[in-house]
Amino acid sequence: SGSCTSKVCWNTMPKLEELGRIVFAKYQEAKFMTYSRRRRRLRPNHDQSSPKKPSNTDLIFLAESVDYCEPSKKHGSIGTHGRLCNKTSMRENGCPFLCCGRGYQTMVRTSKGNCNCR
Incomplete structure (x- = not known):
């Protein structure tokens, strides 16, 4: 209807x-x-x-x-001083985020190792 x-x-x-x-x-x-x-x-x-x-x-x-940038025994945080960061990442592992505005130093590392190539 x-x-x-x-x-x-x-x-x-x-x-x-x-x-x-x-x-x-x-x-x-x-x-x-x-x-x-x-x-x-x-x-x-x-x-x-x-x-x-x-x-x-x-x-x-x-x-x-809590300020996780600085060490805090009360909150169990070791801070972020001396941590390795990814210069090109914009995520939580990136230098701008992880270094808390303190700046950072870049370095190039070369390592030798067995690649187990066939």
Whole structure:
């Protein structure tokens, strides 16, 4: 008869890569908050350049993140001083990321070994 008795609606999640970009962008803009026990609420930290209240979709954090660049016995981190890095990589093994802005020295190594060629 041409009339509809039911309607189906559905949503899809974005691709994982897009979701990762969205979360990372929110992470970079996360707001540092302080919990007030007396008032039982969160309030923006005064050290921030933007002390406005975060929205329901903003990320917040209550404690500073561990600085894995420097050694910390408390957190079990040996730091990144002296680590080998990949000069051409833009990932976590890359020199810009791993050296934490301290700079790095490049070197060329030649090694001799048995290649087990046939």
